[in-house]
Amino acid sequence: MLEDFLKANGMKARLIECTVPVPNCKAAATAMGVNVSDIVKSVLFVYDKKKAVLLVLLGDARVSLPKVSALLDGKALQLAMPKEVLEMTGYDVGGVPPISIYGVKTFIDEKVMKKAKVYAGGGDDAHLLEITPAELLEFALEPVVTDVAE
Numbered sequence: 001m002l003e004d005f006l007k008a009n010g011m012k013a014r015l016i017e018c019t020v021p022v023p024n025c026k027a028a029a030t031a032m033g034v035n036v037s038d039i040v041k042s043v044l045f046v047y048d049k050k051k052a053v054l055l056v057l058l059g060d061a062r063v064s065l066p067k068v069s070a071l072l073d074g075k076a077l078q079l080a081m082p083k084e085v086l087e088m089t090g091y092d093v094g095g096v097p098p099i100s101i102y103g104v105k106t107f108i109d110e111k112v113m114k115k116a117k118v119y120a121g122g123g124d125d126a127h128l129l130e131i132t133p134a135e136l137l138e139f140a141l142e143p144v145v146t147d148v149a150e
Contacts, residue, residue, distance in 0.1 A: 001090060001091075001123060002015065002097055002099075002122060005100040005139075009139060011131075012132070013099075013130060013131035013135050015122050015123070016032075016119075016127060016128045016130055017127055018126055018127060021125045021126065022094075022125055022126070022127075022128055023094035023095075023125040024094060025039045025060070026059075028059070029059065029119075031128070032119055034119065036060040037059060037060045038059070038115065038117075038118060038119060039058070040056055040057065040058060040059060040136075041056070041057060041059055041120075041121070042055070042056050042096040042097060042101075042120060043057070043063055044080040044088060044096065044104070045078065045079055045080060046078050046079075046080050046088075047076060047077050048075060052104045053068065053077075053104065053105050053106070053107060054089075054096075054098070054101055054104045054105070054106045054140075055109070056098040056109065056112060056120075056140070057148060057149050058109065058118075061150070062150045063148060063149065064147075064149055065077055067146075067147060067149075088101075088104060089104065091121070091124070092124065092125075094124075094125050095121045095122065095123050095125055096121045097120055097121045097122060097123060098120050098121070099129075099139040099140050100139075103141070104141060105141065105144070106141055106143045106144070107143075107145075108133075108137065108144070108145045108146075109145075109147065109149050112133055112136070113133045113137070113145055115133055116132070117130060117132050117133075118131060118132075118133065120136075
């Protein structure tokens with residue numbers, strides 16, 4: 001699914017097949033031989049029962065719920081359950097990419113944009129996506145670059 005998205009949009013981003021499972025940022029950093037701050041994570045939160053927002057932030061950062069809630073007019077946020085993540089994104093937890101997610105608004109933490117390239121979820125725990133922040137911004141759905149980290 002993600003590979004098709006990359007090809008259909010003529011993207012320079014590439015999928016990397018990993019020799020070990022990469023279900024989290026630390027494993028991804030180890031597999032790529034980079035710092036955790038060179039990994040981005042895609043975290044899904046739900047609000048108003050059926051709406052969702054995808055937060056894209058550096059692997060060593062934590063989500064600031066008050067900041068994100070303020071961006072959503074004070075809405076109460078809840079971390080999406082694994083079943084909700086799969087239903088809303090088409091991907092399992094640990095493999096959610098920051099692009100190719102339809103119907104979900106995306107907030108990209110401003111610190112991500114300062115990187116030359118980052119590694120993100122590649123659709124499953126066997127792949128990573130190497131992408132530039134510029135391409136991430138271009139192909140994310142309704143992206144907003146803002147401060148969402150603690």
